[in-house]
Amino acid sequence: MTLLAMEPSNLQVLWFILIAVLWTGYLVLEGYDYGVAMLIPFLGKNEKERRVIVNTIGPLWDGNEVWLLTAGGATFAAFPGWYATLFSGLYLPLFLVLAGLIIRGVSFEYRALHPESRWRNTFDWMAATGSFIVPLVFGIGFANFVIGLPVVQAPASDRLHVLAGQPYFWQLFSPFALLGGVVLVVLSLFHGSLFLALKTKGVVHDRAVAFANTIGVVAIVGGAIFLVWKNIAYPSSFGLLDWVCLVAAAGGLAAAWWFNKSERDGIAFAGTTVAILFVAIGIFLRMWPNLGFDNSLIADPAAHLNRVTAASTELTLTIMTVAAAIFVPVVLAYQGWSIWVFRKRLSTKNIPDDVHHVAVPSA
Amino acid sequence: MSPETLARWQFGITTVYHWFFVPVTIALSLLVAVLQTMWYRTGEEKFLRLTKFYGKLFLINFAMGVVTGIVQEFQFGMNWSEYSRFVGDIFGAPLAFEALLAFFLESTFLGLWIFGWDRLPKKIHLATIWLAAIGTMLSAIFILAANSFMQWPMGATYNPVTDRAEMTDFGALFVNPVFLATFPHTLAASYLTAGGLVLAVAGYHLAKLNKPNRTPQEEKDASAYRWATKFGAWIVIVAGAAVSLTGHAQGVIMEQVQPMKMAAAEALYETEGGPGRPMAGFSIFTIGTLDGSRPIFEIKIPGVLGLLAKNDPFAEVEGINNLQAHYAELHAAGAMQTATDGTVNALQKAYAEKLKTVGIDNFAPNIPVSYWTFRLMIGLGMFAMALGAFALWTIRKGRYPQDTRLWRLIMLAAPLAPLFANSFGWIFTEMGRQPWIVAGVLPTASAVSPGVTQLEVIISMGLFTLIYGTLAVVEVGLMAKYAKAGLPQVVEPSIKGEDEVLSFAY
Numbered sequence: 113m114t115l116l117a118m119e120p121s122n123l124q125v126l127w128f129i130l131i132a133v134l135w136t137g138y139l140v141l142e143g144y145d146y147g148v149a150m151l152i153p154f155l156g157k158n159e160k161e162r163r164v165i166v167n168t169i170g171p172l173w174d175g176n177e178v179w180l181l182t183a184g185g186a187t188f189a190a191f192p193g194w195y196a197t198l199f200s201g202l203y204l205p206l207f208l209v210l211a212g213l214i215i216r217g218v219s220f221e222y223r224a225l226h227p228e229s230r231w232r233n234t235f236d237w238m239a240a241t242g243s244f245i246v247p248l249v250f251g252i253g254f255a256n257f258v259i260g261l262p263v264v265q266a267p268a269s270d271r272l273h274v275l276a277g278q279p280y281f282w283q284l285f286s287p288f289a290l291l292g293g294v295v296l297v298v299l300s301l302f303h304g305s306l307f308l309a310l311k312t313k314g315v316v317h318d319r320a321v322a323f324a325n326t327i328g329v330v331a332i333v334g335g336a337i338f339l340v341w342k343n344i345a346y347p348s349s350f351g352l353l354d355w356v357c358l359v360a361a362a363g364g365l366a367a368a369w370w371f372n373k374s375e376r377d378g379i380a381f382a383g384t385t386v387a388i389l390f391v392a393i394g395i396f397l398r399m400w401p402n403l404g405f406d407n408s409l410i411a412d413p414a415a416h417l418n419r420v421t422a423a424s425t426e427l428t429l430t431i432m433t434v435a436a437a438i439f440v441p442v443v444l445a446y447q448g449w450s451i452w453v454f455r456k457r458l459s460t461k462n463i464p465d466d467v468h469h470v471a472v473p474s475a
Numbered sequence: 476m477s478p479e480t481l482a483r484w485q486f487g488i489t490t491v492y493h494w495f496f497v498p499v500t501i502a503l504s505l506l507v508a509v510l511q512t513m514w515y516r517t518g519e520e521k522f523l524r525l526t527k528f529y530g531k532l533f534l535i536n537f538a539m540g541v542v543t544g545i546v547q548e549f550q551f552g553m554n555w556s557e558y559s560r561f562v563g564d565i566f567g568a569p570l571a572f573e574a575l576l577a578f579f580l581e582s583t584f585l586g587l588w589i590f591g592w593d594r595l596p597k598k599i600h601l602a603t604i605w606l607a608a609i610g611t612m613l614s615a616i617f618i619l620a621a622n623s624f625m626q627w628p629m630g631a632t633y634n635p636v637t638d639r640a641e642m643t644d645f646g647a648l649f650v651n652p653v654f655l656a657t658f659p660h661t662l663a664a665s666y667l668t669a670g671g672l673v674l675a676v677a678g679y680h681l682a683k684l685n686k687p688n689r690t691p692q693e694e695k696d697a698s699a700y701r702w703a704t705k706f707g708a709w710i711v712i713v714a715g716a717a718v719s720l721t722g723h724a725q726g727v728i729m730e731q732v733q734p735m736k737m738a739a740a741e742a743l744y745e746t747e748g749g750p751g752r753p754m755a756g757f758s759i760f761t762i763g764t765l766d767g768s769r770p771i772f773e774i775k776i777p778g779v780l781g782l783l784a785k786n787d788p789f790a791e792v793e794g795i796n797n798l799q800a801h802y803a804e805l806h807a808a809g810a811m812q813t814a815t816d817g818t819v820n821a822l823q824k825a826y827a828e829k830l831k832t833v834g835i836d837n838f839a840p841n842i843p844v845s846y847w848t849f850r851l852m853i854g855l856g857m858f859a860m861a862l863g864a865f866a867l868w869t870i871r872k873g874r875y876p877q878d879t880r881l882w883r884l885i886m887l888a889a890p891l892a893p894l895f896a897n898s899f900g901w902i903f904t905e906m907g908r909q910p911w912i913v914a915g916v917l918p919t920a921s922a923v924s925p926g927v928t929q930l931e932v933i934i935s936m937g938l939f940t941l942i943y944g945t946l947a948v949v950e951v952g953l954m955a956k957y958a959k960a961g962l963p964q965v966v967e968p969s970i971k972g973e974d975e976v977l978s979f980a981y
Contacts, residue, residue, distance in 0.1 A: 118637060163980060163981060166981045167590075167980045167981050170586070170589070170590055170980075170981045171586035171587065171589065171590040171591075172586060174541065174582035174583075174585070174586055175579060175582045175583040175586055177545075177582070178574060178578040178579045178582050178583075181545060181548055181574045181578055182571065182574035182575055182578070182579070184548050184549065184574070185548060185567070185570040185571035185572075185573065185574040185575070186571045186574075186575075188548075188551065188552065188559065188563055188566075188567035188570055188571065189563065189567030189568045189570065189571035190567070190571075191563075192559055192560050192562075192563020192564060192567055192639075193560055193563075195551075195552045195559055195563060195567070196552055196556035196557070196559040196560040196563065196924075197556065197560075198552065199549060199551075199552025199553045199556065199559070200552055200553055200554070200556035200924035200926055200927050201926060203553050203924075203927050203931045203932075203935070204931055204934065204935070206549055206553055207553075207931075207934070207935040207938070207939075209549075210545060210546050210549060211938065211942060213542060213545050214542040214543070214545070214546075214942060214946070215942070217538065217541055217542035217545075218538050218539065218542055218946060218949075218950075220981060221534060221535070221538040221981070222535075222538065222949065222953065223981065224980075224981040225535070225953050225956075225957070226953075226956075266557070266925045266926070267925065268557075268921070268925055269557060269560075269638065269925075270638070271560065271637060271638045271639065272556065272557050272560050272925065274556075274924075274925055274926030275926060278926035278927070278928065279926075279927075279928045279930070279931055280926075424563060424564040424567065424568075424642075425564050425641050425642060427641075427642050427643075427645075428564050428565070428567075428568055428641075428642045428645075431568060431642075431645050432568060432571060435571075435572060435575065435576075436575070439575050439576055440575070443575065443579045443583075446579075446580075446583055446584075447579070447583055450583050450586060450587055453587060453591065453594050453595065454590065454594065456973065459974070461974045461975075461976070462971075462974070462975070462976060462977050462980065463976070463977070463980050464976050464977060464978065464979070464980055465976075
């Protein structure tokens with residue numbers, strides 16, 4: 113253990129990458145269940161169709177969401193300075209995310225518990241609204257990390273950073289950021305409709321394919337504008353890699369759109385997966401090493417908020433690394449197994465007629 | 476209201492609300508696993524029906540626990556940014572471990588359990604509920620280790636260069652004596668609550684079946700409910716005993732490392748017991764002056780407090796006023812230590828000089844809140860145990876309870892009394908820690924997010940209250956509906972083919 117000021121270290125690099133991996137896993141996995149949930153009221157024309165849609169993500173969405181919780185926990189543990197400044201700085205947006213996660217999270221379970229259609233429609237709309245709010249806010253958020261959130265030192269503690277001009281709320285809605293919000297929603301819809309196409313048969317499948325065909329065009333155009341704008345206006349320190357990510361993401365989207373047309377559902381879904389992966393990588397490249405903060409208001413470079421000053425000690429990072437090395441593969445294995453268990457396509461034929469709960473007749 | 480007060484209210488509201496769902500999640504997951512195991516072992520339909528019945532109640536509760544739990548992880552950073560920065564090096568790790576080891580396990584395997592009846596072989600399906608139950612317990616381990624650090628900050632030291640607490644020993648989080656007492660206490664309290672729920676729902680139905688000429692189906696139902704009533708009642712009694720024993724262990728450690736919290740719990744203003752003083756008494760009832768500095772009226776049982784705090788009726792138990800003077804002296808000398816028996820806390824010692832510059836003058840928590848929540852916790856817990864014993868006695872030797880309003884009230888109280896005991900226990904342990912967020916180190920007032928405005932907190936608190944209030948109505952309604960519906964009819968689960976109708980779907 114050292115009592116010296118923090119120094120750059122490889123473990124900080126590793127944990128920055130791991131946090132990027134966790135966020136990317138979250139966007140890839142929960143991205144599709146946001147998309148699917150947003151589509152419940154639109155692609156399901158009757159109760160059974162809506163239930164088919166809900167059941168494609170039923171067993172999986174909660175595990176997907178844990179990627180976000182782990183990203184949050186890992187940020188807290190590996191970069192407390194990042195966690196403290198980001199979470200307090202974006203107070204209201206994070207509140208919106210929480211509200212969105214709450215109303216969608218209860219909906220999947222609770223919609224099934226009462227046969228009345230008004231009850232179910234209410235929860236379907238709650239699921240859709242919550243699943244719209246979260247990617248919208250995160251899209252706006254990540255676009256702001258690309259721009260750089262301006263930080264200053266807190267008056268009471270030199271070591272704590274706060275966003276300049278808090279409450280930092282209206283400043284978040286620049287045109288670039290708004291585009292980021294829309295793009296993440298559209299990307300989730302594209303990704304989600306391809307997932308739905310992959311996991312269903314019959315009428316729901318056909319509607320998902322048709323919807324993907326339309327939303328795919330919007331995703332390609334919107335994504336391209338966002339990434340070109342990002343690479344020109346907010347380049348990372350990795351130069352060419354920005355453009356590699358752009359090409360890979362564009363390729364993924366184009367492939368997804370193309371293979372969806374010929375109903376090669378698996379390859380199409382892989383296409384949006386690749387696209388989200390490279391969009392996320394591109395954003396995290398730009399966030400190195402300042403973690404999405406803009407330090408230009410702080411004169412002393414030693415007082416900047418970055419991967420060095422925000423980081424935990426080497427001891428903490430070492431312990432976390434050991435834990436991650438053991439448990440991340442385990443988690444991947446059982447989550448993968450769970451996806452495999454529920455690999456079968458669903459159709460309205462699989463959905464039982466009434467609610468599953470039958471009360472005992474008390475004669 | 477000051478930003479600190481607002482942030483504390485927000486934390487209090489969201490945490491107490493979250494904890495309405497946690498005890499049942501922790502304990503009922505395992506009880507359902509036990510029921511399913513009994514079905515797997517015996518093949519008796521009764522146990523499958525009970526598994527599905529209590530499993531449904533568990534899931535209704537779990538959904539709320541999950542979504543309100545996300546708020547918990549985010550709000551450290553949102554409302555308490557200086558706290559997060561200051562302790563993140565040691566406090567963040569258990570939270571990250573909780574997500575990685577516990578949350579993934581419980582959410583993935585619960586998904587497999589809910590939807591796996593038609594997809595997995597019986598044995599593997601049984602394993603999924605056990606793994607989910609283990610996940611909830613792991614989660615409790617990590618979050619209680621984190622909380623115990625706030626009560627007695629072991630495993631860290633202060634680094635003046637980075638101006639924060641830094642980890643010296645990760646293992647210390649899990650051998651912290653506060654954690655070693657808190658974990659079994661919380662676990663036992665969870666079983667007390669879930670046992671109360673199992674007992675209540677079954678006991679309610681058993682009374683309904685107290686009539687002549689039961690149909691053969693009703694006889695079968697009655698047998699299942701009778702079994703579950705007994706099962707629940709025994710869990711309540713055994714868990715209640717475990718709560719008392721572990722609670723006592725916690726009290727002894729609290730007296731050692733946080734004597735001010737014990738003094739506040741007892742509204743003990745002046746030191747009692749020890750050489751030359753009468754025995755320290757356990758207070759049954761105390762009214763203090765408005766400024767909280769001395770009692771006006773009190774009823775005490777002599778010797779009991781000494782026994783509770785130090786296993787010795789004649790032991791000295793320090794009073795609030797004595798501790799206040801003692802702490803003020805230590806603080807002025809730059810040597811703050813919360814333990815008064817000579818036990819030195821490394822982080823408190825390392826931070827004491829810096830703490831002097833932060834300045835703190837009142838070392839006592841809110842006395843009436845500490846005093847009454849402590850009594851409500853104990854009283855409600857004991858009451859729950861008594862209800863369990865009463866229920867067991869009522870249904871002895873095949874007897875049926877009378878379906879009276881009193882019996883229903885008792886059944887309503889069986890889960891609610893321990894549930895509220897849980898709430899009061901947490902309010903006590905967190906309010907009793909004040910004015911510290913990390914005992915003896917970081918004052919709560921220095922821990923709030925400096926950039927967050929009052930308006931932001933008020934907006935979020937208002938909307939959280941609205942959302943939580945609405946969801947509370949929905950969840951209580953669903954719990955009541957499914958509890959009243961009683962045991963479901965079941966079909967033997969089997970692995971379904973491609974186009975077959977699933978036995979369960981959302």
